[in-house]
Amino acid sequence: MKTADFDPVAYKAAQRRMWGGVAAGWEKWWPTIERTMGAVTERIAERAQVRPGHTVLDVATGIGEPALTVAPRVRPGGKVVATDQAPEMLDIARRRAAAAAAENVEFLEADAERLAFPSGAFDAVVCRFGLMFLPDVGRFLRRVHALLVPGGRFVTAVWDQPEHSPPDDLGVAIAMSMFGLPGPPPGAPTFYGLAGGVLEGEMARAGFRRIRAERVPADFEWPSIEICQQYLRDVIPFFATVAEQPPDRQAEFWRVHAAAARKFAGPDGTIRSRSTAICIVGVT
Structure with a gap:
C-alpha cells in the first residue's frame, strides 16, 4: 500500500482526537500505568532539581504527570503549568x-x-x-530553551529501542501485517524515533548544554x-484501528x-515485559 505524504496539521488533529478518545481508559488504568512509569516520573522530578518558589512547565501532561509529582516540591510559593x-x-x-489538593497546578490546553x-x-x-509524537522536535526544543531562565533545566523521557517487543508493539506489528496497514510516511514521528542519541543531538542543536542521558526500567505486568x-x-490509540475491522x-x-x-507469560499466566525509557536532561 502506498504511503501518503505527511501532513503535520492533519497529523496533530488526529493525535488530539485519538488521545482524547482514550482518556477514559487512562483514568481507568492509571494505577497500572503508574506502576510502570512511576520510576520514570520520579527520575524526571529529581533531575529537574526544582525547589520551593520555582515555576515549572509540564508539556503533554496527559492526565497530570509529571505535574502532580512536581507540584509539592515547588511549594510554598511555586507553581506548575x-x-x-x-x-x-x-x-x-x-x-x-483536586483530589490531591494540588492547588498550585494550572492546566491549559495548548499545542506543544x-x-x-x-x-x-x-x-x-x-x-x-510526549516528544516522540511531535512533528518538529527541533522547533519545540528551541522554544523550550527560550522559555527557560538562564541555567534552567529541561528534563524529558522517551522510549528506548526495546530489546524485546512488549505486547503492545507486538500487536501493532500483527495488525499492520494482517490488515495491510501502511507504515508512517517520510517525515512523520515514530514511537522510537528519538532513541539512539537522536534526541541528545536535537537538544545540542537547540542550544542546550551539559546534556546527560540515562536508561530507566519501565516494566509492564498484567x-x-x-x-x-x-x-x-x-x-493505546492505535488499537482503535483494530476496532474498525469487521467483528x-x-x-x-x-x-x-x-x-x-504468550511468550511473555509466566507459569501463573502473568504477562511481563521489560521496556526501557531514556531520561535526558539539558541545561540552558
Whole structure:
C-alpha cells in the first residue's frame, strides 16, 4: 500500500482526537500505568532539581504527570503549568489535582509546538513520553530553551529501542501485517524515533548544554493475557484501528495476538515485559 505524504496539521488533529478518545481508559488504568512509569516520573522530578518558589512547565501532561509529582516540591510559593492538546485528558488531570489538593497546578490546553509564554518564564520544563509524537522536535526544543531562565533545566523521557517487543508493539506489528496497514510516511514521528542519541543531538542543536542521558526500567505486568488485551484496547490509540475491522477480523487478530504474546507469560499466566525509557536532561 502506498504511503501518503505527511501532513503535520492533519497529523496533530488526529493525535488530539485519538488521545482524547482514550482518556477514559487512562483514568481507568492509571494505577497500572503508574506502576510502570512511576520510576520514570520520579527520575524526571529529581533531575529537574526544582525547589520551593520555582515555576515549572509540564508539556503533554496527559492526565497530570509529571505535574502532580512536581507540584509539592515547588511549594510554598511555586507553581506548575501543565499543558496538553487533548481537553479530555486535562479534565481528568484537573479532577486528580483536586483530589490531591494540588492547588498550585494550572492546566491549559495548548499545542506543544506553539507554547505562548514569555521568554524566561520557567525554572524547569518537563515532558514525559510526549516528544516522540511531535512533528518538529527541533522547533519545540528551541522554544523550550527560550522559555527557560538562564541555567534552567529541561528534563524529558522517551522510549528506548526495546530489546524485546512488549505486547503492545507486538500487536501493532500483527495488525499492520494482517490488515495491510501502511507504515508512517517520510517525515512523520515514530514511537522510537528519538532513541539512539537522536534526541541528545536535537537538544545540542537547540542550544542546550551539559546534556546527560540515562536508561530507566519501565516494566509492564498484567495478571493475564485477557487483561493485557483489554488494557491495549482502552489505553493505546492505535488499537482503535483494530476496532474498525469487521467483528470476525477483530476476533482473529486478538487470537493471533494472544498466541504470540504468550511468550511473555509466566507459569501463573502473568504477562511481563521489560521496556526501557531514556531520561535526558539539558541545561540552558
